[in-house]
Amino acid sequence: MLPSITEALGEEGAAAGLVVFGAYRKPEAAVVPYELIELLDPIIEDLVIAARVEKRRADDDGRRYTLDEAAAELGLDLND
C-alpha cells in the first residue's frame, strides 16, 4: 500500500493532501506530502513563535536593555 501512496504523493505533490490512517474510525497517523510540509513550514514557525512570545510575556521580569547596554553586557562591539 505504501508504494502506491508514495507514487500518488509524487505525482500530485501538495495537492494529494493528507493520507490518514487509523482503526475503528479513529485517526491515528497521517502521511503528508513533503511539498505540503514545505508550504506549512512558515505557519508552523509562526505557531512556535506565538507560543514562545506568550511564554516570554508570562516570564518577563520587566528589565530592558538598549543595544549599547546589550553590547557592553556581552562584550561585543556594535560597530564591527
Place this chain on the structure above:
Amino acid sequence: MTVQRRVELTSAALADLGRLKEDDPELAAQALRLLRRLERREVDGIPLAEMAVTGNLSDCRKLYFGGANGRSHRVVYRQLPDHETVEVLEVVVVESRSEMYVYLLASQRMGRLPTESGARFTRLHQATISRRGAARKQGRQTDR
C-alpha cells in the same frame, strides 16, 4: 517627520544572545548589528501570519539572519504602542531555526510533547548539546 526608533531587549532576549555568543560569537555580533540596522530603519521584519489560534500577534515581526542562506536564526520583536515621539521595538526572542529541534523543544517546554515523541526528542536534544560542547571545545583549542 520620521519618528525615531529605539530597540530594546528583554532579559530573556539578552540571555538568548549570551547563549548564541557562547556557540558562535560572530553570529551574536551579526545579530546585534542587524538590530542596529533595524533601529536605523535600514531593515524591517516580516509580520507573523494571522491565525485564530495564536491570538493577536499583529504587533510582532520576525527577522532572519545567519547561515549560508541568511535564515538560520531569527529575531522576534514587538512594536510597542503609545510611543509618540520614539518608536520602541522590544526584542523578545533570538534563536536558531533548526527545524524540528526547535519545534520539539518548544513543545516539550510547554508540556505538549506527546509521550511517543519523547525518545526522539531526547536523542535530538543530546545531539544538539554534544554539538554545542564540541564547538566550545574546538573554540578553546583555537584560542590557545
